[in-house]
Amino acid sequence: MGGASRAEGCSLLHVDMDAFFASVEVRRHPELAGTPVIVGGQGNRGVVTSATYEARRYGVHAAMPTARALRLCPTATVLPGDLALYAEVSRSVMALFRSVTPLVEPLSLDEAFLDVSGAGRRLGDAAQIGEYLRARVFDEQGITCSVGVAGTKFVAKLASTRAKPDGLLVVRPAEVMDFLHPLPVGALWGVGAKTEEVLLRLGLRTVGDLAHVPARTLQRAVGAAAGGALHELAWGRDPRRVVPDEPEKSAGHEETFGTDVDDPAVIHRELLRLAERTAGRLRAGGWLARTVSIKVRFADFTTITRSRTLDVPTDVGQEVYETARALFDALGLDRARIRLVGVRAERLVQAGATPRQLELGEREHGRRDAELAADRAARRFGAGAVRPATLLRHAGDRDTPGRREPRTLPVRRTP
Template identity: 60%
Template sequence: MILHVDMDAFYASVEMARRPELRHRPMFVGGAQRGVVLSANYEARKYGVEGGMSSVRARRLCPQATVVPPDFDTYQMVSRGVFAIFGTITQQVEAASIDEAFLDITGSLRRLGDPVAIGERLRAQVTDEQQVTCSVGIGPSKFVAKLASTRAKPDGLLAVRPHQVVEFLHPLPVEAMWGVGPSTAGRLRQLGLVHVADLAHTPRATLQRAFGARQGGQLHDLAWGKDTRRVVPEQVECSIGAQETFGRDTDDVELVRVELLRLSARVAARMRRAGMLGRTVTVELRFADFSTISRSTTLSGPTDVTDEIFDGGWRAFRALNLQRARIRRVGVRVEGLVEADKAFQQPPLDAPDKGMREVEVVADQVVRRFGPAAVQRASLTRR
C-alpha cells in the first residue's frame, strides 16, 4: 500500500503561512520583474499563472498579484519538518523532491490502522505543525498513488483500492499517464488513442511497434495499473532528526529540557539503527506566533550516544538566551553523518572499556523485543 504526498503550491503555501494577509489574494513566489514563477497560489492560478512561467507574463495575466522573493532556507526547514512527520509513519520514504514523496505503509497498517486513516492523520499533522496543506493519493502502486494525489488536489485525499484500479484509470485522458508528455500524447491521439481505456485495449505488440519495445510495453502495463516499482528510501541520510509539538505552548525551561532529552534519545536510537555517527547537533524551535529559529553546535567527535547529543542540543538551546518565550514545538537534528564503521573516534585516555554506548546498544535490543516502554530513563517516565 503506497501513499503519494504532494504539498499544495509549496513555496507559496509557506509564504502564506508567514504572511496570512496573502491567503485570499493572488500571489506567487519568484522574481518581480525578471526570472520565473516558482510557485503560485490557487488564487493566482485562476488567472492562468503557473509555475515555470516567466514573471513578465505572470504580471501581464494578473497585474494585482503580490510577488514574494524566494526564501530557500525557510522552504528547506519546512520540508525537513514535513519529512520528519513521514518518518513517524514509516521508514520507507522515497523523496521525489523537496515537496513530494512516496511512502510505503504496508508495514504500518497493523500498527496504525486503515490507509485512509493514516493519510488523514498525516495531512492533519502537516497542517497543524507546518501550517501548509498537502494532498495524498493512496494506491497499490506508485503510479496509481501519484495519479490519485493529483486528482485529490488541492488539500484532499483519494484512495484507490486494488479492485478499483481499472475503474479509476480507464476514463482518464492519455495525458494523465506517467511519462506521456505533449509529444507522446500527440502521437497517441493521431492513432485514435484518447483515453487510458483505449491504450489498455490496444494490443501490446501494436504499441511496441509504434513506440518501441520498452515504452510501448510500459504504456500497456500502466494502462492496466501494472507497476512493479518499489519505494526506495535514501540509503544514506544526510541528517537524522525528531521533533515534538507540545500539547500547549510553554515557557517552562525544565519541560523543554526534558523534551530535548527525549528527542535526543529517539535520534540516537535511529542513528544506531542506521549505523551512522554525527557531530553537528541542531536544535529547532517554533514559537507561539509560528516563527522558527535554529541553533547548531559541533561536538568534539562523531557520536550516536544520547547523552552527548543531548549535551550539544542543550548547549545550543541555552546559547539562544530566550526570555520567557512561549515555545510551540522543539526539534533535535544531527547532521554531517558518517558511517559508523568508517568514522575515526579518539576515546579519552580515562575512558572505560564499556560505557553508555554499550548500555544503549543493549537497551535497543530489549526495546526491539519488548516494546518502547521496556527500558527508559527515569526522568522520561515522569509526566
C-alpha cells in the same frame, strides 16, 4: 476484524504539499491569505516557481514567465522565495512521515511516497494514516497537503493529483480501471509532449483507448521499452516499490542573468556565489562531491557543460569554486554573451565514510572550519550573514543588471 476497510488492498501513499512554496510564504505573511501569490523571479526573465490556487485560477502555473503571469493576474503579489525556509519545512514534514513508517521515498522537497503496510496495527488502514498525516502537517506546519492512497505508486500519485487541493482520495484495486481509463493519455508516466502527439495521431485519447491497443502496436509507435511500459501502466500494473532515502546523486544551483553578461569578472563572482551555495548544501546533507561540473548557456540558448573529477572529495566552497572557475576559464571565451551559468556537485559520497586528506601546507583547521562557522551564523542570523568579501555588493556596482537570486536545482528522483 469487522467490515471491509476503506483502503482494502492499499498500502501506498503519495503525499504532495499543496502549492508548497507559496503556501509557506502565506504562512509567513498571513495578510496574503486568500489572495493570489506568486513565488519566483522578477524581471523579463523571471519564472514562476509556485503559485497559490487563487493565482492558478487566472491560469498562472509553475515554469511560466513571471511577466506573463502578471499579465494574467495583475493583482498578484510576487515574492522571491526562500529556499532555506522551504528546506527546513520539508525536513520537518519528512521527519513526520518517518515517524509513521521508515519506508519514505522523497521525490522532492514537497512530495514523497510512503509504504504504510507496517503501520496499520498502530494507526489504522492507509486511508486513516493519510488523514492523520494531513492533520499533523496542518497543525504543525500551517500548510495543507493532498494524499493519494492506492496499491501502486503510479495510481497513488494520480490519486493525490485528483485530490488537490487539501484532499484525500483512495483508489482500491477493484476501482483502478474505472479510475484510470477515462484519464487522458498524457496522465501516464513517460508520456511527454512528443509521445502524446504520436498517441493522439493514432486516435488514442484516453488511457482506456491505449489499454486496448496491442502492446506490439504501441512498441512500433513509441519504441519497445516505452510501448511496453505504457501498456502495463494503462492496466494499472506497476511493480515498483517504495525505496527509502535514496542517496542524492548531485546538488547544484544555477543563475539566469537579468541581461546577457560578457564580463569574465562578473561570471567569476557568480560562479563563486553558486559554489558557496552548493557547498553549503553538501555540508547540510553530510555529503562530499567527487566531481564538480559547470553549465554555461549563451545568448542564443546554446548550452555546454564541463566537469572535472577531484583528487579528494570536498564540501568546501572555495575548492568547488576554484574547480568551477578553472573549467570556465578553460573554455577560452572571449567576451561571449552569456545568459546562464550553473555549478553542480556530482558523484556524492557520505562525508563520514571518506577520510579527508590534508594537502601539503594545509592546516588541520582551515577553510572548511571557516565555512562551517559561516553555516552556523547563517542558521542564526539568516542566509548571507557571512559571505566572501568578493560577493559583497558595493555602492555603484551595476555589473549584473536585473540579477535575481540563483535558482536552486533540488535533487528530484523519478517515481
